[in-house]
Amino acid sequence: MAIQERRIIYKHVDEPGYTADIDCYMRHGGYEVLKQALQAKPEDLCKEVFDSGLTGRGGAGFPTGMKWKFLDRKSGKPIYLVCNADESEPGTFKDRQIIYQDPHQLIEGMAISAYAIQAKQAFIYIRGEFINGARILENAIEEARAKGFIGEDIGGSGYSCDIVVxxxxxxxxxxxxxxxxxxxxxxxxxxxxxxPYFPAVLGLYQCPTIVNNVETLAQVKHIIQMGGTEFAKIGVKGDTGTHIFGVSGHVQKPGYYEVEAGSATFGELLYDLCGGPLPGRKFKALIPGGSSTKILRFGERFTGKHPNTGEPFDWGVEDIPLDAISLRACGTFLGTGGAIVMDDSTDMMEAIANLMAFYGHESCGQCTPCREGSLWLNKMTTRMCSGRARTEDVDLMKNIADQIEGRTICAHGEAVAWPTQSHYNKFKDEYLDKIARQGDGRGRYNPNGYPLI
Amino acid sequence: MSDNGQTKMVPINIDGKDFEVPEGMNLVDACESVGVEVPHYCYHTHLSVSGNCRMCLVEMGTPMRDRATGEPIMDDETGKQKIGWMPKPAIACASKAAPGVHIKTQSELTKSCREGVMEFLLANHPLDCPICDQAGECRLQEFATDYGRGFSRYVEEKNVKPKRTVLGPRVTLDNERCILCSRCVRFCAEIDKNPVLGFTERGSHSTLTCYPGTQLDSNYSLNTVDICPVGALTSTDFRFKMRVWFLKPTKSICTESSAGVNTEVWSREGKLYRVTPRRNDEVNDSWMTDSGRMLYKMVESEARMQRFRIDGQVCTLGNAVLRARELIQLGPVAYVASGHLSVEEQAMLRKLVEKEPGSVTFVGHTKEGDGRLITNDRTPNVRGGLVTGLIKELPVAELDKLRRQLESGEIKTVVCYGEDLTKAGIPSELLKKANLVYLGTHRNATSDVARVLLPTLTVFEKTGTFINQQFRLQKFYQAVPGPAGLMPDVYILDALLAECAGGAPCRPTLEQIWQDLAAKVDILAEVKFNKIPETGLLLDGSAYAGLPFCEGSGWHFEPQRELAATSKF
Known part of the structure; x- marks a missing residue:
């Protein structure tokens, strides 16, 4: 089976002649779904999303319809919709294309979602580095407001909701x-x-709030367009729709590829779509979905019973199907789909030090395990890479990660712990080998020829 | 709380044992109420929950129910409802006591969580306990003993932060020691309503600071030092003065105002070092003012009177009391006192007044309060004067009547107890002409012209009771001995009384005075001095509800009646 891209969200991304303005969007059938949605009852739209089985595309993969069901509608407080456009997980660059190239798709998806949950006000929280993205979105919102697709009395339906960037x-x-x-x-x-602060109950300004990823909200448009049950036929049980894989690292053709969930394997993605490893190199490791997901090592075997089919499987990394269920069965996560590929030139100790430098820098400092643990791991891995590693550091690294996991306020703790634990499990030998070489005076072990950090 | 004001008790299970605790109580407090300690840093009963220290992680579970039917799922082996344990440990401080909650505070996972958090907290901690003021009362030290490793696995360089940041006139911060629990931040925002503190920087480099252009200068700033679980926030006054394990805490009451703030007075070898608040949820929660903490400085003041004197000449107590009796009996006499006297002193003074009758006036000390723990009435015990029957009317600011009586010669002798009459409208020339018997702790313009001086003790040097604005009877204890040769006020009053009555002084104990009071005063009939609880005893003040007290509303106090239109505040 040859891997096929199935572009739903990215239908017009990189299409020659396609521009981000509203006229172009409407020429391609834009805002028709919104008009259609406004005829329906909000609770029916919510049901469609629930039936579609759409899971959140921001990394955690929580069912979107379920999230919407948790909304506290009895409190009488206003409901807010927030679009999470703070795409900052290393290795992830999927939302960026939507924002930059097809912003109206997001705005239409948001308008539909806002109507479905009867939001009073919608926000797009965009990461500070996306300066142009923010400008594009603001411009697009102006355009949509001028046409009456957002703002007061959307499409004559009597429903009003504005979007603020x-x-x-x-x-x-x-x-x-x-x-x-x-x-x-x-x-x-x-x-x-x-x-007690679940966003669906006590969110923004202590009011019920839904926070969804950019891609998730864009998917909502397509769910309403094709109907929840129809959408659910795409992909596999428990992970419907398409996934955008942003492949980066040591492949011939890094980039973003939208693939139907479960329709192909990682091997097909990496060899067929991405063109395989660089000349003369071999794949060594794969971070499947953004830097906080657990790393996979080429050559290891994954066995077990597949939760969907109940059939036993025996896969290498290349054989893992591109869906969240299969990846979870292999002990890692699909996350955001931002796959980072490393080949045999990579020094894994440098790689973990690079990740820890990021997470140590980004820990907010609120709760103890993450605050102290991430900086400790950062200092430690940096020291280890500078030639002052001790054998006991390898076990210590794992131990610190274990002390962080599951004990923090937010998932940043796991984001620090999981890479460390999986690196330890899969590349411990390489660490110990490198430390032994340093101890022998054989100099710095660095297959890459230059340091990563 | 249920409708009838009674707190409903719910069953919870801690480490396999069943307990009854009030419903909705924070689990950390609930555990403490049944004697199980859940270590914590960031949680404080009187502040909001922030859940950031992660020290109170415990295993938690609730009784399982069938999702479809809602029927309890029973465990066939034990015959009890099955417990659904959460996969991850949960923080006890963010959970409330609900029926059937199960927690494990001693399990392997719980212990490993605590050990992990302890190691992380100490990783970048300077470990400068030998020079740290908090040493000895430091939560970090305490829990490090319980859950610390005993050695460090941390070989990296520690973060370096400033060691002596001045946050305000009374608070100095050691940034390195800070564990970022945010108690002080929450105190300033929630209790003091003066949000000047916040964190800057990120991750382990985070540090506490004041917002630009502000400083921690509120009159409640030292509470942040009290609630700081480590030695990060230090009192500039107490910093580097004394190791806390040498200090002896004595329960006391703040005399700053009629709020009756519960305090602890810390002393060593007869010297006072600091005053801290003592928790009383009905009066001051866990807080007190900075100004109240500084009152201990009056003990060693230069103006302190140390000797009995007659006409400026040092004499013995016997001679001073003899001369005072002569002046009183020369009469006619008037008595001036105030709410600074303890209930026992007021009771003794009343006995003296009964023996040698004369008018009794309280000098009022009113000044606008802060609506919190400083009331408009700056004396602690005006209500004691009413309850003991010493006065019938509220204190006055100006002693116009007494001045006229002195001018006309109607009054010849004045017994003044601790008040500066020159500030109450009686010129010192007039006082010089009168026979003035002065009892008090410090010199002032009035004591300078007194014929007989009887030095007394400060609140830190004697034991007694005050009745605060709520009519709450509260005890204070002697923390340090008074100056050599001086004795408790009640003994001096007793000696004076004995001299006037022609008997021998009996030196009544406080219990005896209280027996006497119980017999005389209806609302004190049931009160025994030794049985007064440490959190105070609320008396029935309804008999005095008609009086125009000057207190406005404050923390835990609402005035009984509309403030009188004539009241100054």
Whole structure:
């Protein structure tokens, strides 16, 4: 089976002649779905999304319809919709294309979603570095407002909702749902404790709030267009729709590829779409979905019973199907689909040091395990790479990660712990080998020829 | 709380044992109420929950129910409802006591969580306990003993931060010691309503600071030092003065105003070092003012009176009391006192007044309060004067009547207890002509012209009771001995009384005075001095509800009646 891209979200991305303005969007049938949606009852739209089985595309993969069901509608407080455009997970660059090349798709998806959940006001929280993205979105919102697709009395339906673009200030943690809400409120981006601050009950300004990823909201448009049950036929059970894989690293053709969930394998993605490894190199490791997901090592075997089919499987990394269910069965996550590929020139100790430098820098500093643990791991891995590694550091690294995992306020703790734990499990030998070589005086072990950090 | 004001008790299970705790109580407090300690840093009963220290992580579970039917799922082996344990540990401080909650505070996972958090907290901590003021009362030290490793696995360089940041006139910050629990930040925002503190920088480099252009200068700033679980926030006054394990805490009451703030007075070898608030949820929660903490400085003031004197000449107590009796009996006499006297002193003074009758006036000390823990009435015990029957009317600011009586010669002798009459409208020339018997702690313009001086003790040097604005009877204890040769006020009053009555001084104990009071005063009939709880005893003040007290509303106090239109505040 040859791998086929199936572009739903990215239908017009990189299409020659396609521009980000509303006229171009409407020439391609834009805002028709919104008009159609406004005829329906909001609860029916919510049901469509629930039936579609859409899972969140921001990394955690929580069912979107379920999230919407949790909304506290009894409190009488206004409901807010927040679009999480703080795409800052290393290796992830999928939302960026939507924002830059097809912003109206997002705005239409947001308008539909806002109507479905009866939101009073919608926000787009965009990462500070996307300066042009924010400008493009603001421009697109102006255009949509002029045509009456957002703002007062949308499409004559009597429903009003406006969208405000809010730029972040460059903190990774503000991509975390509750950290984002705090930041949007104008406070320091400290994630909130859950319980009691579940966004669907006590979110923005202590009102019920839905925070969805850019791609998720864009998918909503297509769900309403084709109907929830129809959408559910795309992909596999438990992971419907398409996934955008942003492949980066040591492949011939890095880039973004939209593929139907479960329709192909990682091998096909990496060899057929991405053109395989660089000349003379071999794949060594794969981070499947953004840097916080657990790393996979080429050559290891994954066995077990597939939760969907119940059939036993025995896969190498190349054989893993591109869907969240199969990846979870292999002990890792699909995350954001931002796959980072490393070939045999990569020094894994440098790689983990690079990741830890990021997570140590980005820990917000609110809760103890993440604050102290991530900086400790950062200092330690940097030292290890500078030729002063001790054998006991390898076990210590794992131990520190274990002390962080599951004990923090937000998932940043896991984002620090998972890469470390999986690196330890899969590349411990390489670490120990490198440390032994340093100890022998055989000099610095660096197959790459230059340091990564 | 249920409708009838009674807190509903719910069953919870801690480490396999069943307990009953009030519903909705924070689990950290609930555990503490049944004697199980859940270590914590960031949680504080009187502040909002922030859940950032992660020290109170415990295993938590709730009784399982069938999702479809809602029927309880039973465990066949035990015959009890099955417990659904959460996959991850949860923070106890963010959970409330609900029926059937199960927690494990001693399990392997819980212990490993605590050990992990301890190691992380100490990773970048300077470990300068030998020079740290908090040493001895430091939560970090305490829990490091319980859950610390004993050695460090951290070989990296520690973060370096400033060691002596001045946050305000009374608070100095050691940034390195800070564990970023945010108690102080929450205190300033939620209790003091003066949000000047916040964190800057990120991750482990985070540090506490004031917002630009502000400083921690509120009159409640030192509470941040009290609630700081480590030695990061230090009192500039107490910093580097004394190791806390040498200090002896004595329960006391702040005399700053009629709020009756519960305090602890810390002393060593007869010297006072600091005053901290003592928790009383009905009066001051866990807080007190900075100004109240500084009152201990009056003990060693230069103006302190140390000797009995007659006409400026040092004499013995016997001679001073003899001379005072002569002046009183020369009469006619008037008595001036105030709410600074303890209930016992007021009771003794009343006995003296009964023996040698004369008018009794309280000098009022009113000044606008802050609507929190400083009331408009700056004396602690005006209500004691009413309850003991010493006065019938509220204190006055100006002693116009007494001045006229002195001018006309109607009054010849004045017994003044601790008040500066020159500030109450009686010129010192007039006082010089009168026979003035002065009892008090410090010199002032009035004591300078007194014929007989009887030095007394400060609140830190004696034991007694005050009745605060809520009519709450609260005890204070002697923390340090008074100056050599001086004795408790009640003994001096007793000696004076004995001299006037022609008997021998009996030196009544406080219990005896209270027996006497119980017999005389209806609302004190049931009160025994030794049985007064440490959190105070609320008396029935309804008999005095008609009086125009000057206190406005404050923390835990609402005035009984509309403030009188004539009241100054």
């Amino acid at each position: 809010h730029r972040g200030a460059g903190a990774y943690i503000c991509g975390e749902e509750t950290g984002l809400i705090e930041s949007l409120e104008g406070k320091r981006g400290y994630p909130r404790i859950k319980p």
